[in-house]
Amino acid sequence: MTLHAPLDAPQAIDQSLLIYNVQPGGWVEGPRIKGKLQTPAGDWLRVMPSGVFRLDVRGTIQTDDGELIYVSYGGAIQCSKEQADRLNAGGQLKADDCYFITAPTFQTKSDKYTWLNAVQAVGKMVSVKFGDGSHVRYNIFAVK
Incomplete structure (x- = not known):
């Protein structure tokens, strides 16, 4: 599936912790799932x-048929100084610009989506942007 999350400006706790709230309007779409990201949802980003x-x-997906699915993930991001500067200046990065x-x-009580409870997935950033139009978008795949 693809997951798209519009982001608020970060809360800078200190130099090592940024917290991004997910704005309304986020969505997921794939062959077996379609829905919207619900609030609250957020990203605690450690440097x-x-x-x-x-x-x-951490966040919640509400599927188009009304089911709730909790999603959580860790991950790693490594960008060059030039890529980070471009992102911090309001530019957009694409999948091949950095390691992300x-x-x-996933966790759900839904009979229809219970298969997700046993899935370990991997996601790869498709695009990320800070500033005006801030968002992150991933392609997410089940590992088999």
Whole structure:
């Protein structure tokens, strides 16, 4: 599936922790699922001493047929200084611009989507942008 999350400006707790709230309007769409991201949802982004970013994301998908699915994932981001500067200046990065990988898991009581409870997925950033039109978009795949 593809997951698209519009983002608020980050809350900068200190130099090592940024918190991004997901704005309304987020969505997911794939062959077996379609829905909207619900609030609250957010990303606790840690800046490691090496410059690598570590993700801690949590949110809820409400499917078009009314079912709720909790999604959480960690991940790693590593960009060059030039790519980070471009992103921080309001530019957009695409999939091949930097290493940006996630590992989503899902939880639901829905009979229709119970198969997701056993899925370990991987996600790859498709696009990310800060500033005006801030968002992150991933393609997410079940690992088999």
